[in-house]
Amino acid sequence: MLDIKNAVKVFEQGTMIEHTALDHLSLHLDAGEFVTIVGSNGAGKSTLFNAICGSFFLNEGSIHLDGLNLTLRPEHQRAKHIGRVFQDPMRGTAPNMTIEENLSLAHSRSTARALSFAPSRKEKVLFRDRLAEFGMQLEDRMKTKVGLLSGGQRQVVTLLMCTIVTPKLLLLDEHTAALDPATAQKVMDITKQIVQENHLTTMMITHNMSSALTTGTRTLMMDSGRILFDISGETRSRMTVDDLLTMYSNSTNQTFDNDRMLLANTK
């Protein structure tokens, strides 16, 4: 499904601040896999997502998604196949447009007709039904401007926008990190529901290690632009957050350094 081979990305090449953010990274995901990703600050997690989405081209290596060679495709062509949710609830939706207009824009990407934010009657029914599944009463607020919603509500609208047309790949970049714990939990539950219902191939970067080990079926630990550990099966189901941190420090001779992660795990 997703095949990344020997990906290398060097920032500021040839300067004093040259930095290898992806270092010969290879990764294969089967269709329907739900992989969580953890790692210290600057490990290259978001850079990996940027590489997949085409924010830049790789210096070396290749990326294939569902048989398509994405390596040299521009970002806008990849966007059709990839849904992405960021940490910042302000990204991903247009604040001055209503919930139904935002959803309509996302939905019209799949249809032959031109991009449109005026929902048809059929679309309104579809959006209402989908929103109602989440138990946040958003179905009663279809004409509310998204800018007036709370961060958690906006993340749910963004999630639905990214998946209303089934993407080949869903990328979640700490999409609950800016939310309070109860809202973060609700958004995680809705995320799992959407992934499960649509059998989505998903990668989720998370600052919450315990959620990383219990969500999906496989966990990657990244460090210095590489995948340090790729954990699944019984090893993963037996693993605790402490085990993971110990494995990290044994293999890098460093203590784990991620501000958001350590905060989340001491709560």
Ligand SMILES: Nc1ncnc2c1ncn2[C@@H]1O[C@H](COP(=O)(O)OP(=O)(O)OP(=O)(O)O)[C@@H](O)[C@H]1O
């Ligand atoms: N556009 C860019 N130009 C220059 N350097 C960059 C760029 N994007 C990322 N980097 C650098 O690449 C490294 C990896 O950054 P990245 O954002 O992928 O880390 P991360 O694992 O997502 O960390 P965090 O947990 O802090 O979000 C960092 O050293 C970062 O400063």
Ligand SMILES: [Mg+2]
């Ligand atoms: Mg990041």
